[in-house]
Amino acid sequence: MKIGITCYPVYGGSGVVATELGKALAAKGHCIHFIAYSMPFRLGHIAENIRFHEVNVNAYPLFEYPPYTLNLTSKIVDTVKYEELDILHMHYAIPHATSALLARQILEKEGIRIPIVTTLHGTDITIVGQDPSFAPVVNYSINESDGVTAVSDWLRAETLKSDINADIEVIPNFIDTDRFRRLPREHFKQAICPNGEKLLVHVSNFRPVKRATEVVDVFHRLQQKGHGIKLLLVGDGPDRTSAEHRARDLGVYDDVRFLGKQEPVEEILSIADVFMMPSGSETFGLAALEAMACGVPVIASRIGGLPELVIDGETGFLCELGDLEGYTQAADRLLSDKDLHARMATASRIRAQNEFDISKIVPRYEAYYEQVMDKAALAIQ
């Protein structure tokens, strides 16, 4: 199959999922054409059957706001036409699904029918998509796509609460559990925790929705309970400064390391004892899956798609949103009970392998593409 994939290339889990999917499909022999404003950061290198088509954004002085949606549309039209693509897969509805629809209409005039799959990832539905300045266009673009997928049951249900009536297939996010596994990194652990301390880890883009300062609060409470513990905060974003201030205010700054953006993250997860994701909204929680694959129990908020990933009491603990005492007690249990920790670490790894391994999820996308292409072909007969 020749598949065109569009995603946000430099930021966020939707771009990671799109890029890893494209790489995996290419490894299975499909020809993948990424269409984006820059090279997806997880792409690494361009392989024989992976191509990249850069969308050039027009900086004409009249345009206070460059019309990226139109530049993307034109690039999609050209790529479908000249590369003879079979299907388009748009990750994140805004504006990708809209550009694809417009491209489909333009191409129809030339006798080319290109089916579109739109994958909903999160705030394209939960926050941005509900903004009245977007909603009519987003709803239309999703309803008119030939196929729609969502990354969790929760996101599917949430989407159907609005004016969206598309059939939505749930295909969860995935991970390469060969790459994400616990690596022997004793020297690294020793450097971060020189006196045998335990290690709490949080990885995010530090947007307010990630509630990173709560991780610092919980860390402080754990120290007050007498745990010898260090905290690693990985990633960067708007709330990093508040998290730094919080650590200083609470007097724990010397035991907290802010690592900034780091790759490969599995090196860090390999030395973690507990992973925390106290997010205010999370449709799936890819970073939590990465931790689970590395055998790290996750403590998370009971919101969005997280209960579909983290099994409360089995692979970690779920607590009510903002329940600092609940998070602290959960971490306290894991850090105090070696057997419980070992059981949950093993269960996390097994769940990641059994339910979310790339080898299980990619064939579901392939089957879905076939289904959508068959339906689109029938429609024009």
Ligand code: GMT
């Ligand atoms: O919707 C967003 O906030 C952006 C998106 C992204 O690009 O990071 O995040 C969402 O998609 C990820 C990949 O499917 C999910 O793992 C994240 O849970 C989800 N983020 C939110 O729902 C806040």
